Amino acid sequence: MGKGVVTERYPNIPYVPHDGIHGAPSFNMDKCRSDKTCEEICPTDAIHIEPDQLCIDLGLCIFCGDCALACPHHAVTMTNEFELASKRRKGLVRVHAIKQ
Amino acid sequence: MNPKLMSEIVASMPDEIAKGIQKTGLREGGVWMTVDRDLLPKIAGHIHNSWGAALVSMHAVDNRFITSDFKLCVVLALKGQDDFVTLVASVDAKDPVFPSLTSEIFCANWYEREIHDMFGLRAKGHPDLRPLVLYDDWPEAAFPLRKDFPVDAKVPRVPRPYVFREVEGEGIFVVPVGPVHAGVIEPGHFRFSVAGEPIIDLEIRLGYAHKGIEKLSERLDYAKGVHLAERISGDNGFAHSLAYCQAIEALSSVSVPDRARYLRCVFAELERVHTHLGDVGGIALDTAFTIGAQHAFILRERMMDVNDLLTGSRFLRGVNCIGGVRKDIDEEGRSKLIERLVMVKLDYQEFYDDVTSTPSVMDRLETTGVLSCEAASDLNIVGPAGRASGVDRDVRRDHPYAGYRNLSFKVPVLRQGDVNARFQVKSEEIMESISIIEQAISNIPEGELRARVPVPAPGKTAMSLVESPRGELVHWIVAGDGSPFRHKIRDASFHNWRAMEVAVLGDIVPDFPLVNKSFGLSYAGNDL
Incomplete structure (x- = not known):
């Protein structure tokens, strides 16, 4: 019956996720042309593009990766960042300045 | 369906019923009959009884702004054939009443209550028209699935006491x-x-978690609808998204590449394995066999980890897309998957032996929560719960989709109908699923992952059935302008919840959690 230890000492020992998991989307603002493709394709309206900034709300994001697939400039990538908790709601909103 | 069968069905009806058929036609997915509203119960009842046809779905469509009426659809699956009969009746918008089917088809009961809640169409002669899915304080004349009910409407809260059945007697x-x-x-x-x-x-x-998913889907374009479908019922998300994608592909008459078909089978079976492992673990837990339960949960975790490894999602989300799949399995993934399956298979055997050789567990499982074959047929219990009571139905075999036509597998059927039978059926299904994955992954054809799918023409109708881990589920869609005009979703649990009311009779209250776990029901899937 013995199975040995199957649990891990997280967070004392960091968890290394598999490659290719859908963690937080990352926006490369050098490539972004603010053409709103990601905003339109987002199924949960988590992305908002204003004239000077791009906001991604990780509280709404479902990590589907549609934005990364759709961006014609390859400005969005899905990272394996998964430790996204925040004590404040605002802490889930990430703001990126749009380069003119 | 061949036209001969269609005329045989019509010819088998007595004249007083057959006169209610206004129009018949063959479409992809079987025969469509436009029938007279008043004779609908007799016609549906005849096909149900004489042709052994199970009720797959019953739902309404608000067509008032197109044809000035409501359409009532009854979908029946012919026994032993990969064919469906869809009966469509028109219900006058000014007189929103139709004769109840419940006296003819027992399991139409909840469907008619749902239609009454969501569309305000009253089933005349229905034994119990209390609200089914709406909250207790939902106002009486607000019908959420009518087209003139705004999706973001705020309705006043009107306290309406729900009258429960009363059982009286001494003690x-x-x-x-x-x-x-x-x-x-x-x-x-x-x-x-x-x-x-x-x-x-x-x-x-039930109904406390009703979220208005069908209404929401009507305003989401098709691609976004996949993500909604994935979230209908958490651990059956792949099955739901598969049914949704297949329905859209059928609307656009697009055939999915072979590689994607096989991959869909692999992922669907991975979902079945981890869901069943959770269920059998839960059964062990509710008999206080904690060590056994933890063993099952370890195995479940290993399977979910392999999901994560292959697709980036423990619940296989973001894998299905309209036209195919978004994730491929490469050579490395394939060998890791096979290695993991071998490990889980061996360990599962050990878990199974532990459970079945522990008398205190088996004493709880045997003869508890018995659902007779007759009750299971009348209630149209689907999936492993039905098969444990002798209902020999499995969508993968009876209405093959994806790559199942080319894969060989056994459908375990038992007759005892107790918790143990459901445990045994799920155990066998875990092994069958592993075998299906091994076959599919070894014979997977090379090729594209995804076909281009044009936006479906408005007005077309398609239906897709999928054998989810909990059993047969249905997505029935009428295409609208860029998004579904009507999207009917029927989860396996919508049928199976009613089995609980029968199976627990005569048992003691402490056995209820065990019986409940053995049916493995979904609240979210029921409360759309």
Whole structure:
């Protein structure tokens, strides 16, 4: 019956996720042309593009990766960042300045 | 369907019923009959009884702004054939009443209550038209799925006491449980009437988690709808998204590449394995066999980890897309998957032996929560719960989709109908699923992952059935302008919840969690 230890000492020992998991989307603002493709394709309206900034709300994001697939400039990538908790709601909103 | 069968069905009806058929036609997915509203119960009842046709779905469509009426659709699956009969009746918008089918087809009961809640169409002669899915304080004349009900409408809260069935007699006590449960599971109210220890009546009240998914889907374009479908019922998300994608592909008459078909089978079976492992672990846990339960949960975790490894999602989300799949399995993934399956298969055998050789566990499983074959047929219980009571139906075999036509597998069927039978069926299905994955992954054809799918033409209708881990589920869609005009979703649990009301009778209240776990029901899938 013995199975040995199957649990891990997280967070004392960091968890290394598999490659290719859908963690937080990352926006490369050098490539972004603010053409709103990601905003339109987002199924949960988590992305908002204003004239000077791009906001991604990780509280709404479902990590589907549609934005990364759709961006014609390859400005969005899905990272394996998964430790996204925040004590404040605002802490889930990430703001990126749009380069003119 | 061949035209001969269609005329045979019509010819088999007595004249007084057949006169109600206004039009018949063959479409992809079987025969469509436009029938007279008043004769709908007789026609549906005849096909149900004489042709052994099971009720797959019954739903309404608000067509008032197109044809000035409501359409009532009854979908029946012909026994032993990969064919469906869809009966469509028109219900006058000014006289929103139709004769109830419940006296002809027993399991139409909840469908008619749902139609009454969501569309305001009253089933005349229905034995019990209390609200089924709407909240207790939902106002009476607000019907959410009507087209003139705005999706973001705020309705006033009108207290309407829900009248429960009353069981009276000397020494009879009522034990109300829920809707909030200790384990912080989903909400549902269970009202037991007990005489001493044995349960003599159970009434289930659900709907607390109703979210308006069908309404929401009507304003989401098709690609976004896939993500919604994935979230209908958490651990059956792949099955739901598969049914949704297949329905859209059928609307656009697009054929999915072979590689994607096989991959869909692999992922669908991975989902079945981890869901069943959770269920059998839960059964062990509710018999206080904690060590066994933890072994099952370790195996479940290993399977979910392999999902994560292959697709980036433990629940296989973001894998299905309209036209195919978004994730491929490469050579490395394939060998890791096969290695993991071998490990899980061996360890599962050990878990199974532990459970079945522990008398205190088997004593709880055997003869508990018995659902007879007759009750299972009448209630149209689907999936492993039905198969454990002798209902020999499996969508993968009876209405093959994806790559199942080319894969060989056994459909385990038992007749005892107790918790043990459901445990045994799920155990066998885990092994069959592993074998299906091994076959599919070894014979997977090379090729594209995804076909281009044009936007479906408005007005077309398609239906897709999928054997989810919980059983047969249905997505029935009428195409609209860029998004579904009507999207009917029927989860396996919508049929199977009613089995609980029968299976617990005569058992003691402490056995209820065990019986409940053995059916593995979804609240979210029921409360759309």
